[in-house]
Amino acid sequence: MLADSIAFVLLVIGLIFNALGVIGLLRFPDVYTRLHASTKATTFGSIFLCLGVVVYAIAHYFWTSDSQYLMVIVHTIIAVFALAVTNAAGSHAISRAAYKSGQIPEPAVVDKLAEAGL
Amino acid sequence: MIEMFMVAALITVIIGFGAMIRLILGPTNPDRVVAVDTINTLTVAVLILLSVLYEQFIFIDVAIVYALLSFVSTLYIAKHIGGEL
Amino acid sequence: MIPFIVSAFVAFLFYLVLVIGSGSVLFWSWEEIIAGVIIGLATGVICRKVFCKNENYRMLNPVRLVSFLFYICGPFLVELTKANLDVAYRIITGRIRPGIIRLRSGMKSDLALTMLAHSITLTPGTLSVNVDEKSHDLFIHVIHLDEGDEKKEAFEAEEIFTFMNLPAWIRRIAE
Structure with missing residues (x-):
């Protein structure tokens, strides 16, 4: 029952951060700040959802010692790593492409990239 | 207590519909790509939750492959927007 | 062989x-x-x-692999949590002051630069936008610049992280 409570708390934290990421996606003014919201908050929320699954699977592995749950743990951790690495690289690619396509950061106090002229 | 995974998956799908508003509204193309990327991340989370809910653990392998393929698609759309393709 | x-x-x-x-x-x-x-x-x-x-077989060294795992579970996780609480605060209140700044990375190898760019994108309210391939400088988009920081010519890599010194860790792992 302790494992169920821990999994419940982790799922609630993950859902809150996912919802905050989408609210930021709808609320922020330009594409770079939207990328901030979507990349960071959604990755963090998904990591917590997967941690809830991992805690649940660890508890079932100790209760039943069914080796299927070991596979669940390892594959979920691999999925979390794939998600984190691909989200970081993908957001870098989107921001670079957006800058190349002529999107200037609209409320910005400084733009060193335009001064460097790359 | 298995129902909490169902509720979590349902709420995540509703959040994904919230991201779809930005996909429809988004004034420029990079905004739409950001929305699609967010929906892909949420889909991976939903697949992992559903695999535990239905005890079909092959869904997690599907989630890994889905994450990598969505990364490739995001990279190609970003290259197209940036004018390098 | x-x-x-x-x-x-x-x-x-x-x-x-x-x-x-x-x-x-x-x-x-x-x-x-x-x-x-x-x-x-x-x-x-x-x-x-x-x-x-x-x-180049530098990353096959088991000391580097173990320290990489420790880096993921220790300092990186602390910075990730702090950055997400910061972004959640910005989303709720809407208090942003964005800008693109130049960051002197000081990394020599490509792998270290990639790790630094990924860490910057996931951690402290920043997002890497472009890279100067000759001098290995990064251009990063910051969601909230403090007053007066927009006049600085370039930032050092250690200044933008709060609690942990992540560039030193990356240098220890990948160089």
Whole structure:
């Protein structure tokens, strides 16, 4: 029952951060700040959802010692790593492409990239 | 207590519909790509939750492959927007 | 010969991780181990020129791999939590002051620069936008600049992280 409570708390934290990421996606003014919201908050929320699954699977592995749950743990951790690495690289690619396509950061106090002229 | 995974998956799908508003509204193309990327991340989370809910653990392998393929698609759309393709 | 052995061994280990929990020999069954050996040898023959392109075996050092895992679970997780609480505060209140600044990374190898760019994107309210390939400088988009910081010409890599010194960790792992 302790494992169920821990999994419940982790799922609630993950859902809150996912919802905050989408609210930021709808609320922020330009594409770079939207990328901030979507990349960071959604990755963090998904990591917590997967941690809830991992805690649940660890508890079932100790209760039943069914080796299927070991596979669940390892594959979920691999999925979390794939998600984190691909989200970081993908957001870098989107921001670079957006800058190349002529999107200037609209409320910005400084733009060193335009001064460097790359 | 298995129902909490169902509720979590349902709420995540509703959040994904919230991201779809930005996909429809988004004034420029990079905004739409950001929305699609967010929906892909949420889909991976939903697949992992559903695999535990239905005890079909092959869904997690599907989630890994889905994450990598969505990364490739995001990279190609970003290259197209940036004018390098 | 060395590229073939290295890629075959890494492919074999990754296959073993993927099929964990299939039998009784420690965690695996004999059939999966034999299949892993065959698949590892095939991967080594086909991909030896792709995986080991520049003949650089620095990351095979077990000390570096263990410190990489410790870096993920320790300092990086602390910074990730702090950055997400910060972004959640910005989303709720809407108090942003964005700008693009130049960051002197000081990294020499490409792998270290990639790790620094990924860490910057996931951690402290910043997002890497572009890279100057000659001087290895990064251009990063910051969601909230403090007053007066927009007049600085360039930032050092250590200034933007709050609690942990992540660039020193990355230098220790990848250089």
